[in-house]
Amino acid sequence: MSDARPQDPATLPAPGPDALEHSARLEALIRAQIQAGDGAIPFSRYMELALYAPGLGYYSAGSRKFGSDGDFVTAPEIGPIFAACVAEAVAPVLRQLGPSARFLELGGGTGAFAEVALKRLLELDALPDRYAILEPSAELRLRQRERLQQRLTPPLFELVEWLDGPFPEDWDGVLFANEVIDALPTPRFAIRNGEVYEEHVVVAGDGFAIELREADAFLGNAVRHVERRIERTLDEGYRSELLPQLPYWIQAVSGGLRAGAMLFVDYGYARAEYYAPERSDGTLRAFYRHRMHHDALLWPGLQDLTASVDFTALAEAGVAAGFDFAGYCSQASFLLGNGLAGVLERIEAIADPAERQRRHNEVKRLTLPSEMGERFQVMGFEKDVEFGVAFLAGDLSHRL
Numbered sequence: 127m128s129d130a131r132p133q134d135p136a137t138l139p140a141p142g143p144d145a146l147e148h149s150a151r152l153e154a155l156i157r158a159q160i161q162a163g164d165g166a167i168p169f170s171r172y173m174e175l176a177l178y179a180p181g182l183g184y185y186s187a188g189s190r191k192f193g194s195d196g197d198f199v200t201a202p203e204i205g206p207i208f209a210a211c212v213a214e215a216v217a218p219v220l221r222q223l224g225p226s227a228r229f230l231e232l233g234g235g236t237g238a239f240a241e242v243a244l245k246r247l248l249e250l251d252a253l254p255d256r257y258a259i260l261e262p263s264a265e266l267r268l269r270q271r272e273r274l275q276q277r278l279t280p281p282l283f284e285l286v287e288w289l290d291g292p293f294p295e296d297w298d299g300v301l302f303a304n305e306v307i308d309a310l311p312t313p314r315f316a317i318r319n320g321e322v323y324e325e326h327v328v329v330a331g332d333g334f335a336i337e338l339r340e341a342d343a344f345l346g347n348a349v350r351h352v353e354r355r356i357e358r359t360l361d362e363g364y365r366s367e368l369l370p371q372l373p374y375w376i377q378a379v380s381g382g383l384r385a386g387a388m389l390f391v392d393y394g395y396a397r398a399e400y401y402a403p404e405r406s407d408g409t410l411r412a413f414y415r416h417r418m419h420h421d422a423l424l425w426p427g428l429q430d431l432t433a434s435v436d437f438t439a440l441a442e443a444g445v446a447a448g449f450d451f452a453g454y455c456s457q458a459s460f461l462l463g464n465g466l467a468g469v470l471e472r473i474e475a476i477a478d479p480a481e482r483q484r485r486h487n488e489v490k491r492l493t494l495p496s497e498m499g500e501r502f503q504v505m506g507f508e509k510d511v512e513f514g515v516a517f518l519a520g521d522l523s524h525r526l
Contacts, residue, residue, distance in 0.1 A: 186264075204488050292378060460517070
């Protein structure tokens, strides 16, 4: 996703009549939930409805999200290099687990990652027994199925299945999530008079507004835990995001993963940087047609809402779920340590100069600090397996 300067929402291109009508239906649903309670819902509930309300939320409805005609571009959509390097990193794990190993991808996008990963795992003699995609969007499932059926050989396509939830039984394998945690509905907190408050959404005229209410003990204790860890009291008026439910989410999605690995790629920071004094309004942002802005209450259902990941919290959650911490590095370092050098050699051998330049541009976008190379980070966990060399380049664990 873009890290450009935020735009004034007033300058955004206006949605068409059908899109506005769709958003109005979701607004009515949110308004009804607010009015059915005590006149407010936590921001995390608003974000959950805006992104995942059945048939209406941003990720569960039928609008295009990925690519040049969507709202943002993820690494697998840029080209094949990202997925090929991830396959290189997890191949040793899958080989250690043997022929019954599975691969679980959370949120499959357009299917671009699965296509390349399966082809590369075949080349590496590390195919899983099953390749499962946990995808909440029926429209995206259809796009994934069509793409993979067209571009994979029948034996490879037969490995693919779609799930509504984590594997219900015990399993061995690899869980992979690219830009998933940033879209988990997150509470937003604020410090007022030294106390912890939580942002709630209320009805305001024809739209919605933010109102602060006292945080419950769960969120309040989580904020105090952050303060103890960073050895600093958050300033008056400080606002940010915090996912106290992250450990429970990790335990839920990993399910009965007995032996294997988890790999997460997302944009974010270690905790001390996440809650730095200058980041006093948090990391929440909205994406609409490749434009980033800060009005999370605008056009529910038509824009992506996202918050950066606290990688220290992710490390704590993975270990609490029974995994060993395997490593933490930037996306650029991860790709360099997992086959990018071989990719560059193959790029130089491409005869077509236009295609060769496209691949060079892809590498730059994935690795340059000004692009995705440093903003996106990778964290791995392992249980009764070893990643091997996956995290040997550019270790950042000292920041956690």
